[in-house]
Amino acid sequence: MIIFKKYLLLNHNQLLMKNTINLLFIIFISSILLTSCNDKKEQQANAAVRSKVFTVDGVVLSPQKLIESISVSGTIKSYEEVELTSEISGRITKLNINEGQFVKSGTLLVKLYDEDLQANLSKLNSQLDIQQEIFDRQAELLSVEGISKNDYEQSKLQIASL
Secondary structure: OHHHHHHHHHHHHHHHHHHHHHHHHHHHHHHHHHHHHHHHHHHHHHHHHHHHOOOOOOOOOOOOOOOOOOOOOOOOOOOOOOOOOOOOOOOOOEEOOOOOOOOOOOOOEEEEHHHHHHHHHHHHHHHHHHHHHHHHHHHHHHOOOOHHHHHHHHHHHHHOOO
């Protein structure tokens, strides 16, 4: 009986050891399975985060001196430009302004050669004086009926045409 007890004890110990090993094996496998399920959930969460991640380019800034001038080539035009023309042609005898000088309205800018015009004006003034004297005499003659009214009106018309 001792042998049988010994055999039973040994068997029981072996059985207990086998059961413990089996239990440990089952716990190990189940923990691996549970961990792998957790990894899938984490991978899905990481994939969702990765899909929302943006690529960004960056530049490192450093303080520099700001240059506030620009160099360009071109032509400058004045804000106001006036083109001068003369009503009559003639030779310029005097220029009364300097280039770039500001002028007011009515300022004499240029004097043209006008001696021939002055002579013509003098001639017309003398003709006007003569016609005025003739007109005055004809007015006296008309008042005494020494001339016709037609002659008087022609004299008046000649004064108006000068």
